[in-house]
Amino acid sequence: MTSETGATLYAAIAAHAIDRPERTALSRGDHRLSYRDLAAAADTLAERLRDLGAGPESVVVIDLPVGFDTVVAMAAVSRVGAAFTLLEPDLPEARKQLIIDDCRPAALITGAGPARGPRPGPPLDERLVRRTSPAAYVAYTSGSTGVPKGVVVEQAALDNHVRRTIDWYGLTSADTRLFFSSIAFDLALEQICTSLAVGCELVFRDETFVYGGAEEFLHHCRRLGITVLSLPTGVFNRFGAELAGSAGHTAPELRLVMAGGEAPTRRAVASWAVVAPGGTRVVNGYGPTETAVVVCYRDLLPGDAIAIGAPIEGVRFRLEPLGEDGTSAGLVIQGVAVGRGYLGRAASSSAFHLLDGEWSYRTGDVATARPDGGYDLHGRFDAQVKVNGGFRVELGEIVSRLLAIDFVLDAVVVPYEGAGGRLLAAFVRLDAGRAPGTDPA
Template structure:
């Protein structure tokens, strides 16, 4: 096709020449995007939940540790809070922050915000104070729903706060009937802040129509029903938590909350068994750890009630799926889920075939095909469709696109473009993908500087910007490196005049500085100090020439274990972090330990 185009148009720039025949282009733009489906209703998701209250008021809606609420109790408490918010002056379109530790009250607060027409903003108590305050001030929230013990971390003089623990007696005096709020489908439902390359997070805006239709898609795609018991595992600050909560309640099933921060794999597995969970959703890193735990402990029949496992947030490794096929879970359905926050959580899914022959022919696990009423396009730099098998940038269209970024009009215009092949907008994901011959999409990596580690998506540029603001840092570059055990580590390369201070002391100083400004998952495992950055012959930074870090030599002030207890603990760390030498003064997280590895050495 290209040669024919050159002959027909010899004066045309080569990047303007078509690579596809008309039939090939029609297949890519239309046949692979035949996803249209009529939704059951245009009601908001909280209205669908209210319908479940009418149908099954005594059904268990949500469980947390030794507490639980029926649908009737959950709805009454959410209505009392919603009425209280209305009387406090909240109207549809007001931003409302929810800043709570894991509890049933989180679910009550979320539903109340949706019912009153507020725009839900989740705030994670584990985030640094500076990041929390930026999100609060950027969104200009009208009210913050919190608890007394977190007041010190959320205090802003002009901010109105409601403590849902100490103020509840007053809130409980309100009517418990469903409230009437004038909420249109294009009203905003929530805002989620994601990492931004400017050094500041950006707020992604999602409306009620996108949220409701997506919840209905998930109910249908995952065959949710009233008998399901579904795990709520993701952090509230990530949009996948909404996918775990709202479809569950929208279909009348039971939601199981856990405090993932302090949860061992042993205890999680026990919860899955004891509470009879039917659906769980983990990032691939945690799924791998869970599979290893199951294999070590030889669970054979105790997980029979589990029918679906979903894994998303980062690329699903082929080796993890191979472990899955050798585990007692192999006959359970497994879905690889993909979706940026800007496209309302999950946009594309790939149900793994139970035929193990499929894995033998795979080099990677596909991300699959778009959900109903979503469309996907794989385009080159000139926004032309690329042939099947050729890599390009993934664009997502159809339902579920965000309304843009809060207070960032130019960035919204850059990322949400007019659809050149139809109506509406397309979102530029920045992901490099290609179509496989069967129509599934294969993820190849990132085009820009955004990465995912252990399910957390962020911009390397944000880390670089914050690093560069340190008074001792002249320039900084951050990249992902793999250690000898293929674990992904975040590494910072810094141009810095150390003077008389040692690299380990300067690393500690910078790490403490970052802890006050960034979440733990964005803090590098290693800091390497250079006089200059390596350059290519044409003067650009040569990223391939950056030195490989030796993670085994990052220790300082090594003190060997002395007591039997210290020997046991350091031996466990050696197995988990994969280092030859661990001293009693070493920090687990500074040497690459993380939530997913934290408990894997216990069993």
């Protein structure tokens, strides 16, 4: 997965293991894992995965605490040519089971080690048509009927994202990255894959890395020598608001901060732009789960309009008229980044479709083109909302779960702006005769 060859994640790690074997690949506190040891651990795990039947167009579910073992598992899955699905450790067991039932993995990797999947499914390319290359990963997003939707993203799409991101950031082996996101949020792939592709150090937060706010967070960034930071936009905005009243210049090595998931605020952009004495580059990234991580970047200066950039190489944007009057348009993504589609019961979704003979993804975002080549976003035309810094949620999924409770007669879920970002509130009508704590009289 280097910018020259577009190789897989494992191939990039193996190359660094030869060229710079003692270079630190992963760190957490005093613990280090070199590129040589990372490659060796991936080799060992890959052999066990092969024995379990994992290979091209099969799925391996990774259900591990976030850390070195997660990256080893991703590299091992890459080694055997399979696709991985990353599960958030704190995800409810029932939802984990829904995902496992949907993707039907050949193997699962947990704290107990690798094991054969409970009901391995047919190859992914028999379930969804292969478009450019083998499957790289299956990412799950919210479903409107209470069932998570698994998106199959191909290797060429992930490779293209990594190459373009490395170029956009100017990322090199001299950089130091901080891993900061949910492992199941595809921003994690940007942090892990780009770092290991160029051979830099990826730092995981250790037990000393606790923070009560922006100043403490930047103290740890300074202590660790972090140079490039990717943050969910909710965190970017919250810390940016706190930094607005501070003296600044608290992370001198931090040359670039990327916000991904939803729109950053102008106030946060202005705050982050001055956390290093020479200035910090602030980047807005945009990309839905149905495409390979981020499909466009835009540099933002203090005072700039908050917009998204032109698509990266290999990706195209189209505006599709909405409604009968055609006064607004929905953003459609085409090109190598677009996933194959949804697995299982969600496979019939109209979000993926052929448009003028080209495989396309209808994002649900309303957009207008800017004269400078970027795009302004104006909300969504579907029932989805973004919460917690960019997680896209179907309100219908939450409603369906509430209505599944036998004493809930009706339910409505609405978003609202809370102190920490956008939150959701549920209003329910209960059956007074059956609901706990209610008086039928």
